[in-house]
Amino acid sequence: MPTTDLIPMLPYILLSLPLLHLLYTHTSNPLRLIPAAHPLAPWTSLWIAYIRWRGRENATLKDAHARYGAVVCLGPREVSVNCVVGGIREVYAGGFAKGEEGGEEGRGEGFNWYAFFGNYGGIPNMFSTGANKPHSTRKRMLSNIYSKSTILSSPPLLTSTHRILATRFLPLLATPPPPFTPTPSTPTILNITPIINAATMDIVTAYIFGLASSSNLLQKTDELMWFLDLYNSRRSFNFWPQEFPRVTAWVGGWWRLVPRWVDEANGGIERWTLGMCEGAAGVVEALQEKREGGETTVEVQDVPVVYQQLSTSIAKDVSKKTASPSNNDDVTETIKLTVASELLDHLAAGFDTSSITLTYAIHELSTHPAIQSELRRELLSLTSPPSSLPPPKTIDALPFLNAVVHETLRLHPAIPGPQPRVTPPQGCKLGDGSSGVLGGGGEYYVPGGVRVSASAGLLHMNEEVFEEPEEWRPERWLGKEGLSKEGKRWFWAFGSGGRMCIGSHLALYQMKYILYSLYTTYATSIVDDTGIEQIDAYTAPPASDQLIIKLTKV
Numbered sequence: 020m021p022t023t024d025l026i027p028m029l030p031y032i033l034l035s036l037p038l039l040h041l042l043y044t045h046t047s048n049p050l051r052l053i054p055a056a057h058p059l060a061p062w063t064s065l066w067i068a069y070i071r072w073r074g075r076e077n078a079t080l081k082d083a084h085a086r087y088g089a090v091v092c093l094g095p096r097e098v099s100v101n102c103v104v105g106g107i108r109e110v111y112a113g114g115f116a117k118g119e120e121g122g123e124e125g126r127g128e129g130f131n132w133y134a135f136f137g138n139y140g141g142i143p144n145m146f147s148t149g150a151n152k153p154h155s156t157r158k159r160m161l162s163n164i165y166s167k168s169t170i171l172s173s174p175p176l177l178t179s180t181h182r183i184l185a186t187r188f189l190p191l192l193a194t195p196p197p198p199f200t201p202t203p204s205t206p207t208i209l210n211i212t213p214i215i216n217a218a219t220m221d222i223v224t225a226y227i228f229g230l231a232s233s234s235n236l237l238q239k240t241d242e243l244m245w246f247l248d249l250y251n252s253r254r255s256f257n258f259w260p261q262e263f264p265r266v267t268a269w270v271g272g273w274w275r276l277v278p279r280w281v282d283e284a285n286g287g288i289e290r291w292t293l294g295m296c297e298g299a300a301g302v303v304e305a306l307q308e309k310r311e312g313g314e315t316t317v318e319v320q321d322v323p324v325v326y327q328q329l330s331t332s333i334a335k336d337v338s339k340k341t342a343s344p345s346n347n348d349d350v351t352e353t354i355k356l357t358v359a360s361e362l363l364d365h366l367a368a369g370f371d372t373s374s375i376t377l378t379y380a381i382h383e384l385s386t387h388p389a390i391q392s393e394l395r396r397e398l399l400s401l402t403s404p405p406s407s408l409p410p411p412k413t414i415d416a417l418p419f420l421n422a423v424v425h426e427t428l429r430l431h432p433a434i435p436g437p438q439p440r441v442t443p444p445q446g447c448k449l450g451d452g453s454s455g456v457l458g459g460g461g462e463y464y465v466p467g468g469v470r471v472s473a474s475a476g477l478l479h480m481n482e483e484v485f486e487e488p489e490e491w492r493p494e495r496w497l498g499k500e501g502l503s504k505e506g507k508r509w510f511w512a513f514g515s516g517g518r519m520c521i522g523s524h525l526a527l528y529q530m531k532y533i534l535y536s537l538y539t540t541y542a543t544s545i546v547d548d549t550g551i552e553q554i555d556a557y558t559a560p561p562a563s564d565q566l567i568i569k570l571t572k573v
């Protein structure tokens with residue numbers, strides 16, 4: 020055929036090129052062999068992006084795993100796993116990074132879903148860092164102060180927790196001001212959720228910054244409302260910057276996908292955190308003077324445990340990297356913002372997740388009065404002087420309280436959504452070839468650079484592991500052995516592996532003490548739990564952000 024005869028066919032040839040390319044990439048993609056959550060999933064990532072944009076990801080994954088098994092394909096470069104063997108054990112215990120390794124200072128390159136959690140204009144922190152090496156350097160700086168043995172024996176933490184519960188939390192419950200009481204004439208009926216938010220924030224920031232420099236949201240109601248308004252209203256604007264950061268930045272020049280006030284809200288929270296850092300820095304200086312023989316006194320509860328440890332370690336790290344700093348002010352500013360970015364993440368991660376869990380614990384206890392009485396019996400069996408709390412180790416060892424907290428974390432994990440990681444360059448095998456529900460189903464090769472995730476909200480619903488998983492049953496954690504061995508492997512509220520929650524012991528500590536204070540003083544019952552269902556998101560508070568309960572003095 021003469022070449023000129025081909026000219027009329029040119030548009031058709033050009034049009035078919037993208038289709039041929041799509042066909043080629045599909046047939047050469049090993050992910051096409053994995054059961055697909057939707058017919059479009061192996062062909063395009065637009066389907067799962069649309070599901071995320073609609074806020075339907077958790078529900079969609081639940082349905083997909085129920086239909087197609089433990090490993091499902093969500094996109095041409097994405098899979099979800101819902102099993103231990105060939106699933107969380109490989110991905111999380113196996114140390115898959117959050118973003119591809121490499122990049123500037125080994126911080127990772129390519130897409131990193133967590134980069135969005137950087138603060139102060141993208142300064143990374145432990146949680147947001149993509150690559151494993153810089154992450155583990157940072158984690159080593161902090162692991163000791165968040166370890167179980169340190170938390171359970173920390174005088175600053177115990178003293179500040181006691182002060183916060185005895186002088187702020189219980190008095191607030193006794194006479195709650197208007198924003199907490201829907202009808203001021205009935206002060207025993209109150210919205211417990213913001214009070215719990217305030218209590219967890221005050222305890223977490225007291226451990227981080229010391230009581231004198233921390234938040235006092237339980238007593239400063241206006242500040243609490245200001246903070247919660249900023250914090251909660253940003254939630255619905257995560258999609259674009261988190262899933263499509265480059266598009267968001269590119270389009271941002273002429274069309275804002277995220278309203279300006281979200282940036283302003285972030286700025287407000289950042290300045291608030293810097294204020295606490297400055298207070299803590301003053302206390303660290305005073306401690307230094309004291310060590311050098313000065314007169315200064317610092318009360319035990321005012322020691323900024325986390326701030327002190329982190330600022331010292333980061334200062335060493337930064338000065339090591341900048342051997343001859345050209346500008347000392349720049350170095351000081353870098354240290355200040357690096358510390359603040361890290362600690363802002365801790366206070367946000369710490370207050371939000373713990374208060375979600377506590378809201379559900381109170382909801383469940385209020386709808387299960389017999390279990391509430393059983394818990395109160397156990398708590399009241401402790402004897403402690405009226406002016407102090409029972410010792411942390413005693414509280415920690417209470418079996419029924421422990422069961423109530425863990426069963427709530429199982430049924431209502433504060434982070435039920437997918438925790439994305441990236442498969443290593445050499446690829447991996449997911450699933451374990453077995454057919455049972457406990458195994459990973461078929462075994463599949465997954466190449467490097469693929470987004471893979473598991474979700475606590477799905478792992479905790481396996482009926483082979485947790486009998487009647489939709490039921491809240493603290494007793495499944497009791498008995499001689501406690502939860503079954505299999506149950507322990509599938510319990511994933513704090514994640515697992517190197518990127519597991521660093522604050523889990525602090526979280527358990529404060530949740531147990533808050534429940535102790537509440538239930539040794541009051542009985543709770545539900546007045547209005549409309550909207551108590553968890554939203555479909557990574558971190559999932561109640562849809563209504565509130566729980567109205569009645570308190571009755573015991």
Ligand code: HEM
Pocket residue numbers: 145146147158223364365366368369370372373376432433434437438439511512513514517518519520521522523525526
């Ligand atoms: C009930 C309370 C809590 C729950 C359910 C929870 C859950 C989790 C989970 C599932 C992760 C891993 C997330 C992922 O990789 O996508 C995580 C990480 C983290 N959590 Fe928590 N958390 C809680 C309380 C706290 C507290 C009190 C702190 C305060 C320090 C905290 C600080 C962190 C940090 C800094 C990370 C990142 C760890 C790393 O990158 O190595 N969390 N948390």
